[in-house]
Amino acid sequence: MNPTARYFRNIGKGFSTVLVGMKVTMRHLFTPAVTIQYPDARMSIPERGRNRLYVNMDDCIGCDQCAMACPVDCITIETAKSLSTEDLGVTSTGQKKRLWVTQFDIDFGKCCYCGLCVPPCPTECIYMTSVFEFSDYDRKNLIYSFITLTPGEVAQKVKQAQQAEREAAAKKAAASAAAAAQKAAQAAQKPAPTPEEATQKPAASTAQQSTSSDSPGKQEDKKMESREAKPGQEPTSSAGDNPHESKTD
């Protein structure tokens, strides 16, 4: 193309493309805006959107599976064993509740909204809601407590569980001491195997309290605890065994 023709062609092209652009912007001037006025109008949250967690404590059996699944350790659960005389009822999925949940805190300052805690829950009591506006001025306010017990009740439940544990341990120690004595009486010459038996008592009581501590070294304890708490799995491996006893072995 010779330069003169190109010159005029460019001018023509320039004008026509500007008109095309103006047509586009004019069309958009009259198309409805895609933005919305947020606090007044809201977009619907996707059905599987991951926002703030909620725990339905009526169904929680305190199994600690969600806390273990959590990659950032933002869930803190502590439980106390119920007495044999107490009836905690059943969950909506039909499982019997055996533990008082004395602490169930989720720190949303840490939570990464991965949703990994949701599938492990045996009673489906922890789930994502569509609430996403919960910013706060203080980081402490982002620690949400879900327990339904009052602080007084919590103290009472912990105390009674510890007491029951102590009594059980004392009974056991007495029983094993009696058995040992019997054995000793039978074997006459053999010295009593006291050192092993003596350690059993304090070990059992600490295991009860450290259910939900976050340090990875206690992971083993947690697993044991959860297995104990999960009714479906209970009778499989250590049928009839006292889990605390098996731990010390």
Place this chain on the structure above:
Amino acid sequence: MHNFITYYLGAGFLASLISSVLPIVFVLGYALVAMYLELKVSAHMQDRLGPMRTGKWHGWAQPLADVVKLLQKEDTIPTAADKLLYILAPLLVFMGSYAAYAAIPFSPAYIGADINLGIFYIIAVSAIVVLGILMAGWSSDNKWSLLGAMRTAAQLVSYEIPSSLAVLAVIMVAGSLNLNDVCAAQTGWFWNWFIFGKFPFLFITFVIYFIASLAETNRSPFDIPEAESELVAGYHTEYSGMRFAFFYLAEYANMFTVAAVAAVLFFGGWNSPFGTFMSGPIWGAFWLITKGMVLVFIQMWLRWTLPRFRVDQLMYLSWKILTPFALADLVAVGLWTVLR
């Protein structure tokens, strides 16, 4: 018909005062409307909503809030700035834009100064703006400001040539530099407007004038003097508060000046498009302002359509396209006028 102010008040000091203050009342009101329009037009062209909260109904009070904010802001002057020039620059820029309003015939019964050099005066006085911008850029002691000011000077000087040539073509047809007379020459129905005169030469003239006037007001796509993505804010980078407001006001005042001049030269100014229907002193003001606002809207429309020119493209457009076309157009219109 004559100036209603001098008709009622005589030619004394009071009449001059009112005559000179009246346009600023208009400019302030118009600037608020134009700011709001700009916000809304830009928003809707980008499928957004724009301001919706201020003043409840579609954010109508947003420009008022902006103005109040600007007035409250701290007025900073850089320590290394040339204080006198720094303080003087925004005043000079606004003065240059505002002075042009003296010769704009708002209505057959009102023109600030009914001088027989009207359009020449407007072109001359608008050139002061370049000086003010250069002063602002130089005195700020800031590289962005200086670069922006240099670009403005280059741009404004280049584009004054095609715009003046375009104006000249109309003046040849109208036979007068007085804008009131130019309006009067287009009386009647809208087909008497100069944009349809000497078809298609005056239409091409209008396109040339409109493009050049966009460049003269530093509006996008010719906003390289303030190109925010490369020069922060160009010549007014260091300005804040009231002084910045002056630059802002001057830009909007300038937009209307060029739009009003285009309306007068090509769209019949204060003439009604429908002969004597809806014509008269008050309707005259209505028509001029309406035509001006439509052209201001087209300026905004272009701003949100086109990306910014590069400096060499800007110069190419001015010197290699607009100027030769304006010259050829001038010759054609001149021959047509003479050989009529």
